[in-house]
Ligand SMILES: O=C(O)c1ccc[n+]([C@@H]2O[C@H](COP(=O)([O-])O)[C@@H](O)[C@H]2O)c1
């Protein structure tokens with residue numbers, strides 16, 4: 001279990017990532033080649049089965065302990081008028097998750113996932129990143145630890161978030177990690193109008209200029225511009241990697257949590273699947289920078305793990321074909 005007891009421990013965890021199991025990948029690829037279908041005719045379903053085999057270290061991967069985790073956090077930058085909703089909605093939606101009434105409750109159940117909701121100090125929003133670091137070092141480490149602790153004993157992990165204002169923080173993380181200005185990464189989020197989108201761009205630019213050359217390590221980018229739920233996703237991604245647990249990322253904000261990590265260590269994405277491409281305009285660009293190809297593109301822009309949970313249905317389909325199909329030899333079919 002990864003500890004994140006210090007910034008040095010975080011850096012060490014990020015720089016000592018295990019690789020996929022090449023033997024299990026080879027075994028799964030050989031099995032795919034023997035199944036009763038023209039070579040590669042199941043397209044990305046074949047790649048998914050091989051990906052899952054590598055991380056689960058077995059020729060026939062399974063999803064028996066699929067787990068969705070939704071982290072929630074509040075953001076000081078909401079004071080800048082950058083969301084269509086007030087910060088109070090974060091806690092109200094957490095209560096909705098706990099009562100079972102949100103989209104992710106229905107979609108996690110539909111995908112055969114247990115759902116775990118992790119509210120992170122909602123009564124204490126982060127600082128407004130246009131004038132101060134969003135978090136202290138201790139607060140950022142605490143959020144990383146909460147993320148790592150939430151992975152449980154999953155054999156597939158879905159990561160999502162809830163946090164009014166976090167599409168602005170996500171845009172700032174993307175810009176700090178991959179370059180560009182606020183306007184290259186912002187979008188409507190929960191539904192602000194054109195003037196709101198321009199305000200978001202100015203807020204991101206103000207954050208970038210406030211923190212300037214201090215945005216030089218993954219930890220400092222997360223700490224200065226992120227939020228607790230975003231940092232927790234980063235912690236969960238690193239912890240899952242050390243436990244060799246494949247991860248399905250949700251939308252723009254979940255992807256932005258990985259951006260500071262990927263800038264420094266591009267292979268952090270090797271155990272990640274982008275569940276979908278959200279309608280937030282920066283998401284496709286961000287996925288391109290992360291070198292991730294989304295499974296679905298359904299014009300969703302909800303967050304809370306919803307798009308990733310829908311994508312689990314595709315992953316289950318890939319494993320069902322991989323495990324259940326007959327080989328040419330078993331079926332007595334020649335010429336394959
Ligand atoms: O996942 C996405 O791509 C996505 C796109 C837009 C909005 N959201 C959700 O909406 C909230 C952030 O939007 P905003 O406008 O408050 O910054 C947060 O709770 C996210 O889960 C999520």
Ligand SMILES: Cc1cc2nc[nH]c2cc1C
Nearest residue numbers: 085089162190302303304
């Ligand atoms: C209602 C609502 C639900 C959400 N789920 C994730 N982000 C959200 C933002 C709002 C506003």
